[in-house]
Amino acid sequence: MGDDAGTPVGRRVVLAMVGLGAAGVLFGERVASGLNRLLAPLQAADRTGLSSLIPAAGRFRIYSVVGFLPKRTDAEYRLRVTGLVDRPLDLGLADLRARPATRLVKDFQCVTGWRVPDVPWTGVQLSALLDEAGVQPAAGALTFSSFDRSYTESLTLDQARRPDVLVAYELEDKPVSRAQGGPVRLYVAPMYGYKSCKWLEEIRVTDAVEPGYWEQRGYDTDAWIGRSNGRKDKPV
């Protein structure tokens, strides 16, 4: 094929990239988590938001299972607690903010691998809302639904009563943005992100667990970080 004058730089570059790419697929998970730890302080100090363009460096990715980002204004937002309770609740954002607040600073771990370290979450403990509604003895689980009209999630009652499970209205000390599930979302600290139902609209108390959106699609229902979905992440 033609003459051999010259160094085949093009071929070398292409082969090196393919080799590096393959290595990245095989070992990228480890490199990514190392990089996350390295870059997290930089990102925390960044005020421009531009560092969110840096890949896999401890920032949230936005997922929605529907073709749009659902919208509720603060004024029209309502959260209902229904099902096997003595006193069903129907709360606005102001009602939630009027209740005793809990602030947690904890990691957010997605089942697809990315992790955001040390995220401040503020909201009402789910257990407090359950106590207020008066859970009936027959109850054993909760079903959460989103006002995207598609997403659902589940927890057992024992899981839901943990102190690190919040009905959150602030993320990183700002109101939860629309993209991140605002005005109100769930935060289940010890479990993978898909349990932390965004755009939370209803908490229904049921007798047994009804598998949620992703759980009907093969993900584990008891989604403990590091002990489910075949992953070995550091627990939160």
Place this chain on the structure above:
Amino acid sequence: MLHRFDRAERALHWANAVLFGVLMATALALYWGPVSALVGRRPLVRQVHVVAGLLLPLPWLVARLGPWSAALRADTRRLGRFDAEDRRWARSLGRDLSVRFGKFHPLQKLNAAFTAGAVVVMLGTGSVMHWFHYFPLRWRTGATFVHDWLALGLFVVVAVHVGKALSDGEALGGMWRGTVEQAWAGRHHPRWADELSGTSPAMGSSPVDGAPKT
């Protein structure tokens, strides 16, 4: 006017440009929070991104396998190799101003190689991300990691490429019309200009050494 790129090469370049534009726009809408929130419609955007990605090899295959591929092949060969002058340029870290470039500047050669390699890697990692059920979960994370970082690199490289083209109308015109002015070629690609006007041995017919020939 000197003939620089034939019709098939230009068609290939602009088909790639359109696909890259679609891929980069949809990438932003999928990846960057502020744009995601503005655009929404994630399943549709993702579908467009995947289809545009899978189409990427098509223009190249058509251009390369058709009866019109002679110029593309010749230019691919030039792009793939650093000749003696290019090596001299590289050794001087680009500071040796006496280097007389051929049809392509060494940075254009590197750009072509990087982009070609990137397309292969993006297609591979993108496939693992799209058909993730068939792969270990670890691979999905690794593929996402590679896809993200390489995308960042591609954005930078494409931005520089477009910026360079816009700052030099004649270079852009060469890819648009296929021809460039003799004087421009003499300034930027003197060895190629010599080659076309027959004042120097054709490229590759003899080993090129450092000194310009007359």
